Amino acid sequence: xxxxxxxxxxxxxxxxxxxxxxxxxxxxxxxxxxxxxxxxxxxxxxxxxxxxxxxxxxxxxxxxxxxxxxxxxxxxxxxxxxxxxxxxxxxxxxxxxxxxxxxxxxxxxxxxxxxxxxxxxxxxxxxxxxxxxxxxxxxxxxxxxxxxxxxxxxxxxxxxxxxxxxxxxxxxxxxxxxxxxxxxxxxxxxxxxxxxxxxxxxxxxxxxxxxxxxxxxxxxxxxxxxxxxxxxxxxxxxxxxxxxxxxxxxxxxxxxxxxxxxxxxxxxxxxxxxxxxxxxxxxxxxxxxxxxxxxxxxxxxxxxxxxxxxxxxxxxxxxxxxxxxxxxxxxxxxxxxxxxxxxxxxxxxxxxxxxxxxxxxxxxxxxxxxxxxxxxxxxxxxxxxxxxxxxxxxxxxxxxxxxxxxxxx
Numbered sequence: 001x002x003x004x005x006x007x008x009x010x011x012x013x014x015x016x017x018x019x020x021x022x023x024x025x026x027x028x029x030x031x032x033x034x035x036x037x038x039x040x041x042x043x044x045x046x047x048x049x050x051x052x053x054x055x056x057x058x059x060x061x062x063x064x065x066x067x068x069x070x071x072x073x074x075x076x077x078x079x080x081x082x083x084x085x086x087x088x089x090x091x092x093x094x095x096x097x098x099x100x101x102x103x104x105x106x107x108x109x110x111x112x113x114x115x116x117x118x119x120x121x122x123x124x125x126x127x128x129x130x131x132x133x134x135x136x137x138x139x140x141x142x143x144x145x146x147x148x149x150x151x152x153x154x155x156x157x158x159x160x161x162x163x164x165x166x167x168x169x170x171x172x173x174x175x176x177x178x179x180x181x182x183x184x185x186x187x188x189x190x191x192x193x194x195x196x197x198x199x200x201x202x203x204x205x206x207x208x209x210x211x212x213x214x215x216x217x218x219x220x221x222x223x224x225x226x227x228x229x230x231x232x233x234x235x236x237x238x239x240x241x242x243x244x245x246x247x248x249x250x251x252x253x254x255x256x257x258x259x260x261x262x263x264x265x266x267x268x269x270x271x272x273x274x275x276x277x278x279x280x281x282x283x284x285x286x287x288x289x290x291x292x293x294x295x296x297x298x299x300x301x302x303x304x305x306x307x308x309x310x311x312x313x314x315x316x317x318x319x320x321x322x323x324x325x326x327x328x329x330x331x332x333x334x335x336x337x338x339x340x341x342x343x344x345x346x347x348x349x350x351x352x353x354x355x356x357x358x359x360x361x362x363x364x365x366x367x368x369x370x371x372x373x374x375x376x377x378x379x380x381x382x383x384x385x386x387x388x389x390x391x392x393x394x395x396x397x398x399x400x401x402x403x404x405x406x407x408x409x
Contacts, residue, residue, distance in 0.1 A: 239270060
């Protein structure tokens with residue numbers, strides 16, 4: 001992380017690495033302890049606790065079993081069932097999703113489907129919350145050049161890409177209500193916030209969805225509804241969004257799941273600049289190698305129409321992701337995306353051609369499933385993004401790292 005490692009940022013990087021080693025130390029120490037309880041003993045003890053109705057005690061042993069042997073489908077299903085009994089639907093659904101994309105015997109798959117249906121039918125809230133500190137080499141995603149050419153003439157920039165540290169908050173809450181055996185009502189709200197001491201780098205967005213989901217079988221579902229969103233940049237209202245969405249999910253074979261997401265939205269800006277009409281399509285496929293390993297592939301296309309031709313255009317890209325749970329509790333995730341953004345027009349007084357960007361982004365996530373502080377799991381994220389553009393002002397590289405905590409409920 002070249003630009004991040006400067007003076008105070010170097011200390012932050014070293015502190016983050018030390019912090020992650022520190023939080024993982026208890027689990028590593030536990031693995032080396034001679035008194036560690038064997039898997040068969042843990043499994044028997046967990047089943048006894050389940051029979052006695054002591055689900056909290058069973059949860060402790062089942063969490064440890066899944067960490068010790070994340071590919072064992074029996075451990076993971078019993079953990080999902082115990083989480084369901086404790087009312088932790090969000091976490092139970094996560095483990096059932098991993099099992100659903102794994103090769104299972106017909107009876108096991110039926111049990112997974114039944115438990116998933118039970119979670120979907122009862123009226124319970126689910127959500128997530130994460131927060132952390134993010135040092136970045138280019139917090140404003142601006143060019144690092146001090147001089148740019150505009151209409152063939154050199155101009156000195158007063159401000160170029162510079163490092164900084166921001167606070168990141170992501171949160172969401174969803175509510176489902178069963179209207180009939182196959183029809184459910186869904187409400188969802190999401191928050192994404194980037195906070196910085198410099199108001200120019202603050203960015204907060206809130207999105208709400210309300211719709212219906214129809215499941216013809218346990219292997220497919222279609223949902224649709226309305227969405228509303230609002231965004232603030234630099235502590236000032238920036239835009240409002242109104243639109244609609246359609247989501248379709250289909251089980252593909254014994255190990256795969258196909259998802260198609262369509263979104264139609266109109267964004268109106270507070271400064272009275274032209275509206276943006278956006279159509280977004282995203283097709284993705286998730287393939288389960290085992291209960292502890294999963295691959296993801298995707299392609300997306302976004303078309304933006306606007307009277308402002310410098311904003312109108314298309315953005316097309318590919319995504320790849322992988323998740324793997326190691327023995328002992330360490331969980332790693334990798335996401336890579338490449339995209340091409342082409343604009344329709346340009347400012348003839350400043351530039352000679354429309355903007356064209358090629359962007360690549362890679363992100364690695366690490367957390368330990370057994371380590372929690374007040375039900376929050378520490379997480380380390382390291383990433384890099386490179387935007388190559390024919391417009392020097394937005395040609396940049398940004399390297400970043402986030403150390404924080406996350407929770408699903």
